[in-house]
Amino acid sequence: MNKEVSCINSRAIINYVKKNMGDLDYLLKDLDLEIDILPDPESYLCDESNWISCTVAARLYERARLYFKDEMTAFHIARYAAENFHLGYGQRIIVKAFFTIKMGLKNLQRINDKWNRNKRVELVEIKSNSAIVRLHWAKGMDVSKDICLYNQGAYSYMPVIWGGFPISVEEKGCFFNGNPYCEYHLSWSSKNNIRIFVSRFFSSRSVLNDTIKEMERDKLVIEHKFEEVNRLNIDLNNRVKQLQAIQETGKAILSVLNLDDLLTVIMNTLASVCNIQRALILLVNEQKGALEYLHATGFEGELPEIIKRYRVPLSRVNNMLVRVLNSGRSEYVPDVEKSHLRKENIVLSYGKSRSVNVVPLITGAKVIGVIATDSLEVDGVPGETRDALEIFAPQIAIAIENARLYKQLQEQMIELKRSHALLSRAEKLAFLGDLAARLAHEIKNPMTAIGTFIQMLPYKIDDEEYRVNFHKIALEETDRVNNLISELLDLVNIRESRFESTSLHELIEKMILLVSPKSNANSIRVKSIFDPAIKKVWIDGEKIKQVILNLLSNAVEFTPEHGMITITTKKIMETKNGPGIQIIVEDTGEGIPENLIDKIFDPYFTTKHRSGDHRGTGLGLFIVHQNIVDHGGTIEVKSRVKEGTRFIIDLPVHPQNTKKIMEKQL
Helix, strand or coil: CCCCEEHHHHHHHHHHHHHHCCCCHHHHCCCCHHHHCCCCHHHHHHCCCCEECHHHHHHHHHHHHHHHCCCCHHHHHHHHHHHCCCCCHHHHHHHHCCCCHHHHHHCHHHHHHHHECCEEEEEEEECCCEEEEEEEECCCCCCCHHHHHHHHHHHHHHHHHHCCCCCEEEEEECHHHCCCCEEEEEECCHHHHHHHHHHHHHHHHHHHHHHHHHHHHHHHHHHHHHHHHHHHHHHHHHHHHHHHHHHHHHHHHHHCCCHHHHHHHHHHHHHHCCCCCCEEEEEEECCCCEEEEEEEECCCCCCCHHHHCCEEECCCCCCHHHHHHHHCCCEEECCCCCCCCCCCCHHHHHHCCCEEEEEEEEECCEEEEEEEEEECCCCCCCHHHHHHHHHHHHHHHHHHHHHHHHHHHHHHHHHHHHHHHHHHHHHHHHHHHHHHHHHHHHHHHHHHHHHHHHHHHHHHCCCHHHHHHHHHHHHHHHHHHHHHHHHHHHHHCCCCCCCEEEEHHHHHHHHHHHHHHHHHHCCCEEEEECCCCCCEEEECHHHHHHHHHHHHHHHHHHCCCCCEEEEEEEEEEEECCEEEEEEEEEECCCCCCHHHHHHCCCCCCCCHHHHCCCCCCCCHHHHHHHHHHHCCCEEEEEEECCCEEEEEEEEECCHHHHHHHHHHHC
8 A cells, every 4th residue: 555645634534424423334444455454444544643545545535425425525524624623733733833824825835745745736826815826636646536625625724723714715727627737726814814913922832832732642652652562572572483483393293204203292382382281183084984083182190091982973063073174164162161062072071171172184175183172261262372273283284194194105015015025925936836847847858868778778788879879968968957957056045145355357267268168169269358447346256257157158159150259347437336347248149139138137038049059948147137136236238130249247346335225225
């Protein structure tokens, strides 16, 4: 709201209406939002130290005019103000100090500026018994003809303040009829000058008396204002402290997820911040269609089971608790004895409550329960306590809902772990069953071949060719069974990793030496490119041996004669678990079809039949993958048919730390 007109003007309107009609409801209702929200709009509009906008002043003049059904109402208000000194003591002293009409007119702008900012006053001409005055209205302000009439009345009856007679004011031009300004022609008789001249002898005493009265009045006003401001400051400081406490405790509440701990924090907060002695929280049980007891505080001794089992069906719509739940609005009963509450209610009778306040617990658009507090005192639950609880209740609701969701999540996680354990057990059983079936099949074939040769041996004992073939095939099939059993033992004999500081390059050289007989036989060159920055690394040597030997053996198996196998090491700054090392095993073999790359680490999957070798169990790369995972590392394969295959292994420098991190995550 703009500050354009002193409330000395609105006070004149209000006093005039009160004197002649007495009803102010029509005058002051829905006047302006800033004024409407005040506890006492009339006092504000009658305080000459306050200011209002031209819009509000125009509305007051208009309502008064419509109220009295008289177009000259604003003029009459000005006359009433002058005759009854409703200009206010301070303003009356200023006007009275000018002594004469001519001095007053010469100082019209100064007088106007004391209680108006909506116009400029121009004194066009002044003579002994006449004058011409023009009012230039400010642009952009909501002025009206009523304000113009008020000014005419003020000029007409201004001499009354000096003990003279009213003067004649004739409007020669009006801004509100299309003129650029309002022009008034003022005239007065010589008698008026004589009367005012005589009154000058008494003006000094009159001004002094008025000044003393004004000072006394101002003293009382200042004392009243000081007391009011002091009280407001105390209330404001208390409210600020309360809001700060609510904010801090709200943060604490929202950080607690355990429901039992949360309820303790909530109740302690209600006692300290909201000054609540006793409180009861009830939440909605949608399955049972009822409000159920959750927690209580402030009751003497152990809370009886009948209170803890307290339940209110949601169908009981006349119950105060259910009513608050359904409406989402708080209810306060200042006197239980005189209310319609059922006095035999177990909570009321046990608590001997004199007053009850119930606040909904709302989170989002949902009411999840209620919190009820009471008082044993005659004065009831204090207003500030009820206000604080209104502010605090949404935080309580959110905190309880979060705690309930967290509890549900914990229960679901426990159930998920239980289901995962059962699934893992089932997968292990299925794996063992499949393993047994494959083991039986893989061992049965070579054993059948060996058994057949043994059965025929008595009849072919003299056949040298038969003996040589039998010897060769028996050894091959025996090796096949031994290889199968070795891989199966590697798979089932999973041992805890034993990390040691190991020379990676020496380990790789040994594995290259192990495959050299077969690689040399096929004229396959095995090249090593080692990063000199890599010295000893923290690994499980036996498991990494399995990895390197398996990858090199597969590379030799699938690389044609005169091909090449390259094994490279290099230090890398980042893996998913920090700094690490990289091992790359690359061959120039047949490559792996794109549709099979994602399957090569699955158990029992093998492509060795494609090379004419039927001895593959499909467990080698599966074990490789498991060993790399045990180190907290990763293994990746890239391959192109007819161009070769590359296995890329990334290992962290500190696999033990990595493993601990993984265990914590799991």
